[in-house]
Amino acid sequence: MRASRPAVHPVEAPPPAPPPPAQAQGQDQEQADGDVVTQPRGVRMKDPPGAPGTPAGLGLRLAQAFFAAAALAVMAATNDFPSVSAFSYLVAAAILQCLWSLSLAIVDIYALLVKRSLRNARAVCIFTIGDGITGTLTLGAACASAGITVLIGNDLNICAENHCASFETATAMAFISWFALAPSCILNFWSMASR
């Protein structure tokens, strides 16, 4: 019941508006629940900044998608990235990260436009698992690329015959994308655990 009933609450609750008669019973029920302050109902709580369905959450998603796309573009612009497996893996992980973040950005835009809350148990669970998987893949790809880049640039000193600057830029973009993903993942997991 809790998972399937959409809550049509505005993101910022209007302070003292009288409830319309059609929802009076539901409001009374929630008012009664509100007296027991130790039971969080989820839909009554204000979303923390960065949670899905908030402008900060949308900004995080757009930042993730932008930096993943930048990593993808910079890496794909070098002509010799397929010769190293880790760089190919970075391209694949950046594509996945970009698609995932763009999808959730669209969901966030929809939620902001229709002023729906996204604090839905099933949605938050899906967001958390997806964030965890894409975050692990992006971090792994960034670390593998960083290992190769440091090997080429510092250990072997063969930057003259390689695109070290492009590799380093793409790796840095992937790391920044992961740093933007971490707050989303932690906030989603927190709101999943605290309901």
Add this chain to the structure above:
Amino acid sequence: MRASRPAVHPVEAPPPAPPPPAQAQGQDQEQADGDVVTQPRGVRMKDPPGAPGTPAGLGLRLAQAFFAAAALAVMAATNDFPSVSAFSYLVAAAILQCLWSLSLAIVDIYALLVKRSLRNARAVCIFTIGDGITGTLTLGAACASAGITVLIGNDLNICAENHCASFETATAMAFISWFALAPSCILNFWSMASR
């Protein structure tokens, strides 16, 4: 107050034993708290398997420490690992992981011996942050080493003049250590968020 008062409960609560007279007042206080079922007190809840202070949690910690030590030993046994930055980083991350997991294993053993619960807000917060940091470092080191290993073995095919088997074994051990760390971190974060 909640963080500093140790609760001397056995891990499995004995069913209907009468309380000894010296603790009667404390038991009554907690009985009164138990009537308010919507307020989780933490120390009254049964720890999930894998949480700190449980045998499964101790097993996870020992597995993390064992596999991190194995990665460290296998990598340090090769004489040319300092020539690659990623392999040196793997050694450093494995040392940190091993020390952290052994420390928490000792805490778990102590908690099991004196039958104390470790569901303490401050302790769980420290465990979660430490698990997150060491887990990220271990995953990053394992991925960087995997990138180098794949580059040496598959992309360049120069395994004949390198210790590919040792590098692959150490990388695999680091990944297994991270896989053993992930449940601990998730469980700690969950119990931190759900109180």
